[in-house]
Amino acid sequence: MNQLxxxxxxxxxxxxxxxxxxxxxxxxxxDLAAEHEAFNTNYVIGGRQALYSLLGKIAALVxxxxxxxDKDELLEIVRTQLQEQYGIKTQHNTSDITVxxxxxxxxxxxTAHVYxxxxxxxxxxxxxxxxxxxxxxxxxxxxxxxxxxxxxxxxAVSKPSLQEKLDLTxxxxxxxxxxxxxxxxxxxxxxxxxxxASNLNVLVCSEHEGRYYVLAKLSADEALEKKLVEALAQQLxxxxxxxxxxxxxFYTKAMKKRSQNTLKALIKKRPAVAAGMLRVNRIRxxxxxxxxxxxx
Numbered sequence: 124m125n126q127l128x129x130x131x132x133x134x135x136x137x138x139x140x141x142x143x144x145x146x147x148x149x150x151x152x153x154d155l156a157a158e159h160e161a162f163n164t165n166y167v168i169g170g171r172q173a174l175y176s177l178l179g180k181i182a183a184l185v186x187x188x189x190x191x192x193d194k195d196e197l198l199e200i201v202r203t204q205l206q207e208q209y210g211i212k213t214q215h216n217t218s219d220i221t222v223x224x225x226x227x228x229x230x231x232x233x234t235a236h237v238y239x240x241x242x243x244x245x246x247x248x249x250x251x252x253x254x255x256x257x258x259x260x261x262x263x264x265x266x267x268x269x270x271x272x273x274x275x276x277x278x279a280v281s282k283p284s285l286q287e288k289l290d291l292t293x294x295x296x297x298x299x300x301x302x303x304x305x306x307x308x309x310x311x312x313x314x315x316x317x318x319x320a321s322n323l324n325v326l327v328c329s330e331h332e333g334r335y336y337v338l339a340k341l342s343a344d345e346a347l348e349k350k351l352v353e354a355l356a357q358q359l360x361x362x363x364x365x366x367x368x369x370x371x372x373f374y375t376k377a378m379k380k381r382s383q384n385t386l387k388a389l390i391k392k393r394p395a396v397a398a399g400m401l402r403v404n405r406i407r408x409x410x411x412x413x414x415x416x417x418x419x
Contacts, residue, residue: 171264172256178265179255181227182242185220186252190345194219195297195374201226215371218243219290241265243286283363288356291363295370296323296352298377301384307337323348 188194198219205211205226213222221239228235241259250258262268307326325341343351359366 175256175259179252183252216367241268243284288359292356298374301377301380
C-alpha cells in the first residue's frame, strides 16, 4: 500500500513538473507574440507609413519642379550633383521623377525605380500628394504597384506611363525654343493687343495654300498648358526607345546652342565676367580630360 502511494505521488510530481514546463513555454510564446506585435506596430507599420509620407512629400516636390520655368536646368544641376557628390550616374533616359528620388533618398537604382513608379502611378490617377499615403495603403504598397505596372505581352516593350510621355514632351518643347519651327515678329502695337508674355502661348491661325495667318494669341494658364502638353504627349508611340534617343540628341544640341547664346550676350554686356567663365570652363575641360586619361 505504501509503495502504491509512493508511485502515485511520484506520478503527480512528474505530471506537475510537465505542467509547469508547458505553462512556461506558452508564457514565452505569449511574450514573444507581444514583442512581435510591438515590433510590427512600431517598425513595420510605422516605418511603412513614414516611407509613404516621405514619398508623398517627394510627389509634391515633383509637381513644383514640373511647374518651374527652368525645370530642365534644375534637373541638370541635380544630375550633376548626383554624379559629382555621390558617385551616382543617371542615364539620359532616366525619368525626371527617378532622378529626384535618387537625389533625395540616395537609394540604389532598383529601389529608386520602385519609389518612382509609385509616384508616377499616383500622378496618373490624379492622386493629390496629401492623399498619397492613403492611396499607397489601399493599393497594397509600393511593391504591389510596381508589380501591377509590369505588363509585358509576348516579351514586347511594356507600355510607357503617361508621365514618361509628358516628361519627354516637355523636354522636347524646351529644346525646341532654341530651334523653333517658325517665328513671328510682332511690333509694339500688336504686342499690346497680344497681351503680356507667358511661358506657353497658343496662336490661333488660319491656313490658306500652305501659309498660316495668325488671328489671335491666347496665353495658356496652368490648366490649359497641362492639356496642351498632354495632347502632344498622347501622339507619341508606346515604344519610346527611338524617341528618347532623338529627343536626347536634340536636347543636347539645343542646350549647347543656349549656352553659346548666353555667353555671347554676357560677352556683350559684361565682358569681364564672361572672360572669367571661359577660364573656368577651360580649367574644367582640362581636368575632365586628365581624369579620363587616367581612368583609361
